[in-house]
Amino acid sequence: MKRNLLLAPGPTPVPEEVLHVLGQPIFHHRTPQYRKIFANVSQRIKDVFLTQNTVYTFTGSGTSCMEAAMINFHNLGDEVLVVDAGKFGERFGDIADAYGLKKTVIKIEYGDAVPPAMIEEALKKNPKIKAVCVELCETSTAVVHDIKAIGAVVAKTDALLVVDAISGLGADRLETDNWNADLVISGSQKALMLPPGLAFLSVSEKARKRMADSNLPKFYLDLKLYDKALKADDSPFTPAITLVVALDKALDIILKEGMENVFARCSSLGDYTRGELKKLGLQVFSNAPSATVSAALVPEGIEGEKLVKVMRDEKGVTLAGGQGHLKGKIVRIAHMGAIRKEHIDEGIAVLKETIEELTVNAK
């Protein structure tokens, strides 16, 4: 099987020129050579976040960075508001529980986006809430949240807006500074077109004021250690050198295209993908479609997990299935990063063919 078409919402395909960098001999990180690259990367990634603030780089999965966003700005017992509109919203709540933060959960039906008015109401009802945690793109349901409107609501309060943009950054529009997103989290293996292993966090001035007082225990994820190292364009702990060097190359590609073009491309490819899914007679899932990933309900009589498995193991096309109670019920196709129309066309053709085969077999 020669085909290896990756259309899952992360990891996404890594461009040839980035793969080339990943295969190069390694060099030491406590050197001017590495520091120069890291300084350059740390500066240029701000253009992807659309922020003027510091963006921290962690060696870890995206979840490590969600945790960093929760534990560097809070004290034991602080109240946080968590939007649970899917698997990743739920994770914010789990982290809050692990660290003794008191969470209020706004539970949203899978497939829906949170109405900003619900957040406004919750903040009015409980002025002690210190943070509002929400996904940009809730990857598990292919929903994009209205961060701009939520930011306007949260900015009027003392609470911080924490945005999990792990899958969405660089695909769904997010204007970190303009929209008052205080803490924005992302990961390397989505629209940044790298293998997984790096995570990123931008920190607003409003959030920074909270850092000194935070009493939750931390070491590896303690931003104060990162601040100290950043003064010398360094990391406090040995970084994933090859991924940082590869990020430099990926940023070349992204910033050459320009963020406005990137947003427009992903948005338009999302529209196209959903159009093609509808042409197959499938019902699009998500009442707030994202530029990152789209989802469709698996037709009646077909097992979703089998559909994904056959496409992947027999035909070399990797889509994602559903998570949580959507397991077996939806398929998800990403349209971010290096994914282009021809990849979507190939994926949709194989999806059509496989649905037909499974339908015949089911009869």
Next chain:
Amino acid sequence: MKRNLLLAPGPTPVPEEVLHVLGQPIFHHRTPQYRKIFANVSQRIKDVFLTQNTVYTFTGSGTSCMEAAMINFHNLGDEVLVVDAGKFGERFGDIADAYGLKKTVIKIEYGDAVPPAMIEEALKKNPKIKAVCVELCETSTAVVHDIKAIGAVVAKTDALLVVDAISGLGADRLETDNWNADLVISGSQKALMLPPGLAFLSVSEKARKRMADSNLPKFYLDLKLYDKALKADDSPFTPAITLVVALDKALDIILKEGMENVFARCSSLGDYTRGELKKLGLQVFSNAPSATVSAALVPEGIEGEKLVKVMRDEKGVTLAGGQGHLKGKIVRIAHMGAIRKEHIDEGIAVLKETIEELTVNAK
């Protein structure tokens, strides 16, 4: 400058066949293809640790794993004994402080190994000590600790023996199970010959009994989440896929040679390296020489930092300098992983040449 000879004690050179794997297109991790590789890697890395127990894989720097070893087995206020014989011993103490553990520090002169009798005495004096934290190879001083003797002492008590083998594993002999090392920590960028980004932790049965009760807050480093995922040969959070696949290749190389041969090679290359350093008229630093890395005092009248810089930036040979109060006073040369006699010879020749040049210039 064509030469790129990496002789620092991590990151170490990555073999060609491993670099080739790192440059391959990525695939998804929630697949049978990835799970098979991860299962294989998780099983075979036990042979490097010389353990029958589970070895956990983290996406992170080695320090993340030191933290995991501290926070999964303790409760707030627990007492720990930290051997501080260099920069990395000190780090155990910093992590203990961050999490509200009470530390007793055995401070050892840089260059010396801790006498096991000192640990025995400390444990007798304070039977409440729950863990003894020590480096296998203290990378900053090129000292190897007598883990076998320390293990025999700690095994007689209720304390756990926590061994930071980040640099030493797969170079300095460590028989995890035979020597009663309860928690052994390592990283990818040393004798495992990979880029940095993965860290590993082996957990003994004695340690495992402590896990359920541990009340220190954690999420990303919570081993209970890893245990659950491991049942399906999976990770709880998106792993650094390319590094795991590359580890599979690195383990092929290591286990084909065999651990006994690997230990003998590193030990003998260490002897050779120190012999060559002495031939240059340099004084070897470390009263307990390691098979991982060797150190020598920089000759009087030469600035150690300049020596390292000239060798690296003008001649393409990366040694390590000193850390902490040894800054500028020693140079360190690794002899683990893919480093062979011809690399040491080249490094020593360039060291000799550069010392001569700097001596002439100083006159």
